[in-house]
Amino acid sequence: MKLFYNCNFFEEKRVNNKFSVYQEELVLDSFVRDKAKFKKIKVNYDCFWKKSIFFDISRPCILIPIRDNIGLLRFTLQNLKNFEIIDNYNVIVIDDRSKEKIQNLLEEKVSYLRIDNRKGFNFSMLNNIAAKICYDLDCKIIILWNSDLWCKDSKTLGTILSKHNQHKATVSGTKLIYPPQSMSLDGEVDTKNIKTFFKSKLNGFWRETVQFGGDIYITDSFHHYGRFKNPKDYRINCDRPATFITGAFQVIDLEKFILLGGLNPSLSKNYQDNDFCFKTIEAGEKIYYFGKDSSFYHDESTTLIENKIDKQFKSDQVLFKKIWNNKIKDLL
Secondary structure (H helix, E strand, C coil): CCCCCCCCCHHHHCCCEEEEEEEEEEEEEECCCCCCEEEEEEEEEEEEEEECCCCCCCCCEEEECCCCCHHHHHHHHHHHHHHHHHHHHHEEEECCCCCHHHHHHHHEEEEEEEEEEECCHHHHHHHHHHHHHHHCCCCCEEEEEEECCCCCCCCCCHHHHHHHHHCCEEECCCCCECCCCCHHHCCCCCCCHHHHHHHHHHHCCCCEEEECEEEEEEEEEEEEECCCCCCCCCCCCCCECCCCCCEEEEEEEEEHHHHHCCCCCCCCCCCCHHHHHHHHCCCCCCEEEEEECCCEEEEEEEEHHHCCCCCCHHHHHHHHHHHCCCHHHHHH
């Protein structure tokens, strides 16, 4: 087991409210003529944990990483409150080096975890550290939940969890739909993500279409199936086994998450969802897509659009291919 592909923190004992995590990670040093050279670094994550007095270990734990963006977080938490998610689940806001006073926004039913480091954004470690805390508290299920993911009703999450348990899945997900303009935070018809990466869909033609409709294998890689299709398409509005579930929303068996090493710390920004799903399949565990009459809204890349493609993206891309390119067909 390579330390820089697995969370070192999982081997440590229970933590206090303040603690530090030291993690070995790989980063791309050079990439010349398709030959990659990586260097090993050690990153220190300084953490502060405040558990809600209403925390109930019998409930699944929703993990929501965010940096600043108080307006977005306020909107998301209000959505979870409107549909009684905060009342029935453990909601943990993971504050990634924010300058804004994130903690002051939280009501007493929401737990708070602040994580500081000098390297920068690491989606994997934000969720790994929160997951380990939940594991030490004897929780059974974690739910990776993007800060730009919103409920449409109060029943869907419970339905997906019931199916997750019924099928004895290790990872499961559901259909994600682009939100209507009425839910736009800035009132714009098209988001920066659409304007930048999907220019053919300008003028709102993408709204209320599919963002994630399950997985599909194309040219040696797994992708989102059904992007921009009708959510009622029978190939999308269904339940089926899967090989990949997007990290924007994943229901995960916590014990198996820990045993599999968690999200890859060396994939800081991208591909850690693919990587974990592939490790799950390789270990003989089950992944399911439960899209039958179930969905959430996902305002894709609201928090990352300014730096979506950078040096870390390149590092993640090259490393992911190095790990899986020769094995990916065996997963089919």
